[in-house]
Amino acid sequence: MLSGEIPRTIGRLHRLRHLSLVNNSIVGEIPHEICNxxxxVSMTLGKNQLQGEIxxxxxxxxxxxxxxxxxxxLVGGVPPSFGNLSSLARLSLYENKLEGPIPEGLSRxxxxxxxxxxxxxxxxxxxPLFFNMSSLQYLGFGSNKLQGSLSSDVGVNLPILEELHLGNNHLSGRIPSSFANSTKMQLLSLARNNFHGRVAPEIGKLCPVRVELGSNRLQVHDAEGxxxxxFFTNCTRLQLIDLNENDLGGVLPGYVANFSRQIQWLSMAGNRITxxxxxxxxxxVNLNDLELGGNNLHGPIPEGIGRLKNLQILLLQQNDLSGHIPSSFGNLTLLQNFSLSNxxxxxxxxxxLANLQQLPSLDLSSNLLTEVIPDEIFGLPFLTDFLSLSNNYLSGVLPRQVGKLKNIASLDLSKNNLSGEIPGTLGDCASLVHLALDDNSFTGSIPPSLGNLRGLSRLNLKKNELSGSIPRELAKINGLQQLYLAQNNLSGVIQPLFQNSSALIELDLSFNHLDGEVPSSSVFANMSRFSLIGNNGLCGSIPELKLPPCQVKPHKQRHKLLLGILLPVAGSAICFCLLVSALFMFKRKITVGRMKIAGLGVLGEKYPRVSYFEIFEATDGFAPAKLQDGSSRNFLAECTALRRVKHRNLINIITCCSSIDPNGNDFRAIVFDFMPxxxxxxxxxxxxxxxxxxxxxxxxxxxxVDAADALDYLHNNSRPSVIHCDLKPSNILLGSDWTAKVADFGLSKLVGEYTGISGFNSGSSVGIRGTIGYVAPEYGLGGQVSVAGDAYSFGITLLEMFTGRAPTDDMFRDGLSLHLFAEMACPDRIPEIIDPALLQVQHPYDDDDARLDNALACLxxxxxxxxxxxxxTPSERMNMENVATELNKIRGAAMESSSL
Incomplete structure (x- = not known):
């Protein structure tokens, strides 16, 4: 292998005809003397480390x-003098750092x-003359920053063009139908641009080997589109067709099953296909890549997919598919990327599914899966990236075989119905970085063996029924950055656990039975990074927490004396309390027996009954931070609505109370999960x-996304459908993990089913139903309640979230509204209406224009x-099903981009 610079003496070789120095370690600039x-006839200097300008x-x-x-x-521009190379047949400047325009002379x-x-x-x-070169066989301008549209007569004079590479630029306009004249075309690559409109049918007559049209704005609205x-189904040599991430809608044509058996890659993900x-x-049978995720497909998954034994990628996530996982999927033994989530x-x-031995990841999250997790799943040998079964209805215990996942990085089993103890074998999963077992019914103590997971950065065990103390072994996890143990029954002190956890950046230990001193260093030095609410035994010196000071431990002898005095007193007090409690419970039984518990009748017997006094104590005397205002007339409406719906983004009802307060007044309350x-x-x-x-x-x-998913569920998947009628920011509650829950169903309307409650949902219109600023304009005119009204409220809420301006802001008068304020700025003046603080919080010290552009495009x-x-007009509004789909896509793109 040659190294060093090209010697300037090369200019003396006047008779030199062929110079080839490919794939060496040549550095420096191209010497001017080579022009002598x-x-x-040929000069190939590729795959070196040449610098400077050409x-x-x-x-x-x-x-x-x-x-x-x-x-x-190489840097600088492509020299215009290259237009003088009259004998040039092949020119490749691929993969350098050249900039500026393409010299027009090259097209001559x-x-x-x-x-x-x-x-x-x-x-x-x-x-444009490049598309009129009859000698051209290969045109490759992909992965640059080229702009503009293509002439309508492109391809008319490209009779022998075989490959066209224009992908990953900023080209726009329509794809010219005249490309169909390039009958020798084998590869058409226009992906990752801004082409829009319908794809002309003539394009389908090209019959290339590869068609790459993904990540544009191409549209289909009906069968004709x-x-x-x-036409592509008639192409016997077609092997790949990529239509990912466009605006293709309408019903998926059945003739996609009629493609030639030569096809290996069929990708139509990220569209609006139904x-x-x-x-x-x-x-x-030769397909090795099938991508249909991120659409609106419904119905069962065909059993016949199991015949595609060459399949390596199968992505069906984010649709509305139903039914069971086909039994034939066990035949897809070559799968390396597989998702059925959402x-x-x-x-x-x-x-x-344990036959899928080459899977590095498996995602079945956010479905309706039931029964136990098969032991065999944990034996997949190459499962190293992640296993996500979260947000299902899986039950039973977590098998000890989970310890076989020794090389997995992420394990998410959250939001299921798993029970029993957390197996200690999880400590064998030495490569775990993220472990989520929250929102289940695990019991027992936290296994000390989790301390073996030295690379763990996020551990989430909240919302279970765990008990006992927090193992000190967790302090050995030096990389731990997030720890969630909230809403369990843990006890013990926290000082020893975190005195060495300098890497911990977020901590939630709320609603447990912790005691002892709260440290003032590490994560506890920043109030925004931890939560300890609901632990009454804590003490410490952090002023913001308003904790009692920690007492110095008394002398052992004095301690014994105090015990000798206090134990008899405590015993007497306990006996007295038991007597009072017995009398109170007897009285309470009589009172409850005489009351008409209307709310409980609506909710059913599965909800526990609670009294006024229990609610009074649980809310610290009806502290405002723990209450959501409502009215008694909406009490039955909300009970009825909440009894019928259940979704991860709807507020979860615990129970209700219909009783009397100490003054003899009617008292009605609905008890929800606390949203910190x-x-x-x-x-x-x-x-x-x-x-x-x-x-x-x-x-x-x-x-x-959470709020949109909730409304989509209420409108399209709840039986009967529910119209919320009062969506606004004050009815969207936020959990400790920032999951949003839609609440306050006091004005909601059930569609298509008689409720049996007098006065509830009677009549097609009820005047203004909702809150001024968020209520749909047709409601003010006595219009009928509809899902379009909810869409309006959501749209106003969405604009408020990102502009920082409420619809009732003083600036909105004399005909100006929040909607019009946003509409006048879209799309070119978005920075003028976005909440300025929102962009500052993204990258306050980052002047990278590309990151800012990505953020603004998302916004x-x-x-x-x-x-x-x-x-x-209600008929012009976007429905919530499409809203949820689009917002999920936007969030997915934002998460993939490192700019947000």
Whole structure:
């Protein structure tokens, strides 16, 4: 292998015809003296470490036919003098750092067959004459910053063009139908641009080997729009078709099952496609990549997919698919990427999935899966990335076999019905970085063996029924950054556990039975990074916590004396309390027996009954922070609505109380899960005395997605459907993990079912139903309650979240509204309406324009949805099913981008 610089003496080799120094370690600049080699026919200097600019004098090598400078570090522009290389047939400047425009002179070279300048930073428009070069076989301008549209006659004079690479640029406009004249085309790559509109049917007549149209804004609205795809089914050599991340809608045509058996890659994910997966899809026996995720497909998964034994990628996530996991999936033994998450798949997890021996990850989360987790799943040998079974209805114990996942990085079994003890074998999963077992019914103590997981950075065990003390072994986890143990029955002191946990950055130990001194260092030095509420035995010196000071331990002898005095007194007090409690319970039974417990009748017997006094004590005397205001007339409406719905983003009802207070007045209350992060409204518009941090774009996106998913469920998946009628930021509650829960169903309306409660939902309209500013305009005119009204309220709420302005802001008068305020700014003046603090909280010290552009593009998409939802005419509003789908896509793109 050669190294060093190209010697300048090379210019003395006047008779040199071929210079090849490919794949060496040559450094430095291209010497100008090489231009003296006037007889050069070929020069290949690719795959080196050449720097500097390309010498313009190289344009004088009139006999040069082949010129390769691929994969170097060359900078500057493509010399316009290259337009003088009249003999040039093949030019490759692939993968450098070149910038500036493409010289128009290159498009006039009469013998040019190949031009490859992909993976640079070229900008401007593509000279149109390139699409009129009859000699051209390969045109590669992909992965640059090129702009502009393509002429409508592109391809008319490209009779022998075989490969067209224009992907990953900023090209726009429509894809010219004239491409169909390039009948020799084998590869058409236009992915990751801004092409829009319908794909002309003529494009389907090209019959290339590869078609890459993903990540554009191409549209389909009906069967006619899919005509191009029907033509592609006649292509016997087609192996790949990529239509990912567009705006394709309508019903998935059944003829996708009629593609040639040569097809290996079929990708249509991230669109708006409806319908079912054709049963004949199993005929495409050579498929190794099938991607249909992120659409609106419904119905069962065809059993025939199990015949695709060459399948390596199967992505069906984020649809509305239902039914069981097909038993034939156990035949897909070559799968390396498989996801069914975010569907409505029910039934058990099949043991036969253990046949998928090459899977590095398995995602079945957010479905309706039931029964136990098969032991065999934990024996998958290459399961190293993650296993996610969260947000299902899985039950039973967690098998000891979970310890076989020795190389897995993430294990998420949260939000299920798992019970029993947490197996100590989890301590054998030495590569775990993220472990989530929250929202289950695990009992017993936390296994000390978890202290063996030295690389663990996030441990979530909250909302279980764990007891005992926190193992001191957890302090050995030096990389632990997040620890959630809230809402268990843990006890013990916390000082020894965290005195060495310097890496801990977020801690939630709320609602346990902890005691002892709260440390003042490490994570406890910042009030925004930890929560200890609901632990009455704590003490310490942090002023903001308002804890009692820790007492110095008394002398042992004095301690014995105090015990001798206090124990008899305590014994007498306990006896007295038991007597009073017995009398009280007897009286309470009589009182309850005489009361008409209307709310409990609505909710059913499965909810525990509680009294006025129990609620009084549990809320610290009805402390405002623990209450949500309501009215008695809405009490039965809310009980009825909540009895019928259950969703992860709807407030969970614990029970209700219909009783009397000490003054003999009627008392009615609904008891919900406590939401420690209060209402969304408190974070959008904090009071003057509240120094709360600003929520980030990603946090707001998560909240928006949660609220949209809740309304989508109420409108489209609840039976009967429910119209909320009063969505607003003060009715969106935030849990400790920032999960949003939609609450306050006091004005809700059930659709299509008689409730049996007099006065509830009687009549098609009830005047203004909702809150001024958020209520749909048609309600003020006596219009009928509808799901479009909820969409309006959601749209206004969404705009408020990202502009920081409430719809009742003083600025909105004389015809100006929050909707109009946003509409006038979209899409070009988005920075003018976005809450300035929102951009500051993203990257306060980051001047990277690309990151800011990504953030603004994300915000523009969100504002667009808010505008579409809050249209004045109900029929023009976006429905919540599409809203939820679009927001999930926006959040997914934001999470994939490191800029947010």
């Amino acid at each position: 080699c006037s007889n050069l 010498p313009p004098a190289l344009g004088s090598l009139s006999q040069l036919q082949l010129f390769y400078l691929t994969t170097n570090n 070279l009469p013998h040019l067959q190949l031009i490859q300048v992909a993976r640079n930073n070229l900008s401007g428009a593509i000279p 899919w005509e191009f795809l029907r 319908g079912t997966i054709p049963s004949g899809i199993g005929n495409l 569907n409505r798949i029910d039934g058990p997890i099949l043991k036969s 992060n209060f209402f969304l409204d408190r974070w959008l518009h904090p009071r003057a005395d509240e120094q709360w941090h600003k929520l980030s774009i990603v946090q707001l996106l998560n909240i928006a 523009a998409s969100v504002i667009r949805i808010g505008i579409l939802c809050s249209k004045e």
